[in-house]
Amino acid sequence: MTSTPPARDSDPVTASSDSALDPPPLSFEVVSSDRDKRRALRLVADGIAQQRQVASLAIIFHPLCFVALGVACTLVWRRNSPDLGSALMALSGLVMAYLAAIRLYTSPFLRLAENFSCHSFLAAPEGYQDLVLVARFGGEIIGTLVLRLPPRPGAKAGQSSLKVDAGGGVIRAWTTMLRYRNKSIGADLLRFAVAVTRSACGDDAPVSFDPDHANSSLPLLRIFSRPFRSRDEKAAKALETALRDCDAGQSRFAPREPATDGS
Structure with missing residues (x-):
């Protein structure tokens, strides 16, 4: 006769395994430490460099360039058609x-990313610093938004401020880590930016994108800039949606004061 072991209410090994499988928390905050700001703005620099891929595809498949390539391939083929091997080598x-020409033409995007200076980008004309809003997934910063607010009366130069009497917010940079894009992280950052702005400037404070935002420099001919114009239009629509959500009370964010360095 066999006996079965008594049932136990819980298995500590199983419980530990289940909690290890839980995804890390996603949070949004205003950062103030230099280390966090550098990590956040590194995402902005990465986003500038990643524009090179978009520009390359825009040029490769642009009708004008594509037709020119097709004509050139036709001429090469006709010239070398008697010798199939030579024709294929010439076409290749x-x-x-x-x-290679497209790669060279789009290389200025890499120089823009390399020359991106975190300190000078955050410095406002009045000597104040912009706010850096981030999305954290666990301990990793996966999204960044740089927000400029009017300086509060009596604030010292070099300080960031969350309390001002009037004015609105200006978004100077907005990006998400590549593998987390199209997952609503960027939209939540916009809602958080609206909440931060209105907690500082009033419930009716406007929020807009800076025309000279971090990704505004395009070292391309205008005929190749259509994907970037489309990107800016989508960003404007996303901000309009965030503003409507906040006006309707559908924003879940409660702005927090930035933590002090070393806390």
């Missing part, structure tokens, strides 16, 4: 030269 070389 032409396509490689086409892609």
Whole structure:
């Protein structure tokens, strides 16, 4: 006759495994430490560099460039058609030269990212510093928004401020880590920015994008900038949605004062 072990209310090993599988918390906050600001603005610099890929695709598949490449390939083929091997090698070389030229043409995006200065970007004309809002997934910063508010009366130069009497917020940078895009992280950052602005400037304070935002520099001919214009239009619509959500009381954010360094 066999006996079964008595049932136990819980298995500590299983419980520990289940809690280890829980995803880390997602939080939004205003950061003040230099270390967190550098980490947050590194995302902005990465976003500037990543524009190179968008620009390259825009040029590769632009109708004008595509037609020119097709005409060149046709001429090369006709010239070398008697020798199939030579024709294929010539076509391959032409396509490689086409892609290399595009790579060279879009390289200024990398220089813009390399020359991006965190300190000078955060410095407002009056000597104050912009606020840096972040999204954290566990301990990792996965989203950044740089917000400029009017300086509060009596504030010292070099300080950030959450309490002002009038004016509105200006968004100078807004980005999310590449693998977390299209997951509503950016939209939540916009709602948080609206909440922070209105807690500082009043319930009717406007929020807008800075025309000279971090990604506004485009070292391209205008005919290749359509994807970037479309991006700016989508960002404006996303901000309008965030403002409507806050006006309707659908924002879940309660702005927090930035933590002091070392806390």
